[in-house]
Amino acid sequence: DTGVSQDPRHKITKRGQNVTFRCDPISEHNRLYWYRQTLGQGPEFLTYFQNEAQLEKSRLLSDRFSAERPKGSFSTLEIQRTEQGDSAMYLCASSAIRGSDQETQYFGPGTRLLVL
Amino acid sequence: AQTVTQSQPEMSVQEAETVTLSCTYDTSESDYYLFWYKQPPSRQMILVIRQEAYKQQNATENRFSVNFQKAAKSFSLKISDSQLGDAAMYFCAPNFGNEKLTFGTGTRLTIIP
Numbered sequence: 001d002t003g004v005s006q007d008p009r010h011k012i013t014k015r016g017q018n019v020t021f022r023c024d025p026i027s028e029h030n031r032l033y034w035y036r037q038t039l040g041q042g043p044e045f046l047t048y049f050q051n052e053a054q055l056e057k058s059r060l061l062s063d064r065f066s067a068e069r070p071k072g073s074f075s076t077l078e079i080q081r082t083e084q085g086d087s088a089m090y091l092c093a094s095s096a097i098r099g100s101d102q103e104t105q106y107f108g109p110g111t112r113l114l115v116l
Numbered sequence: 117a118q119t120v121t122q123s124q125p126e127m128s129v130q131e132a133e134t135v136t137l138s139c140t141y142d143t144s145e146s147d148y149y150l151f152w153y154k155q156p157p158s159r160q161m162i163l164v165i166r167q168e169a170y171k172q173q174n175a176t177e178n179r180f181s182v183n184f185q186k187a188a189k190s191f192s193l194k195i196s197d198s199q200l201g202d203a204a205m206y207f208c209a210p211n212f213g214n215e216k217l218t219f220g221t222g223t224r225l226t227i228i229p
Binding site for chain 1: 149151153159160161162163166207209211214215216217218219220221222
């Protein structure tokens with residue numbers, strides 16, 4: 001098991017451009033989460049999936065944000081028409097829903113986004 | 117509203133000494149999970165320890181242990197025999213039964229050699 005992976009690790013873009021991030025969860029984990037972390041703050045929940053179903057979206061997730069998990073494996077988070085306020089670290093986590101480790105979320109290394 | 121408070125923005129401890137990081141929270145739920153995560157500078161979030169709210173016994177993981185007081189809604193982390201590698205931002209992050217983690221604002225721990 002290689003843990004949660006995220007790609008890219010860093011992204012610099014110009015305001016108004018679209019960006020897409022990918023997350024590969026731990027292989028046997030059913031749930032996948034996206035969080036956003038700004039400098040000096042704790043992460044804030046954005047959305048989560050159970051298998052391919054998106055079960056909850058935060059009010060933080062504006063219409064410019066969309067997330068998918070088409071086959072219940074990897075997930076993508078797209079930000080359209082980026083704004084400078086979108087600059088943050090985007091964290092992905094995954095968890096199992098059964099077993100001794102249920103509900104424990106394991107995090108990837110994050111994608112750091114800078115919007116110029 | 118479910119809230120998490122970490123009242124110590126920064127803490128420091130001498131190497132090999134013991135330090136306790138505090139966390140209080142507010143929830144009306146009775147069944148939930150509590151976690152402490154560690155985030156070293158420019159590195160990823162790492163799970164330190166987990167506690168199920170229905171368990172009275174406090175969780176321990178090697179040098180890390182918790183003091184869970186359910187009635188007081190308190191969940192502190194004790195680090196014994198502090199090591200240089202323990203330097204990081206520590207986040208208290210309960211899961212109040214709604215699947216997502218609610219993070220506190222963090223405590224930055226410095227280890228003094």
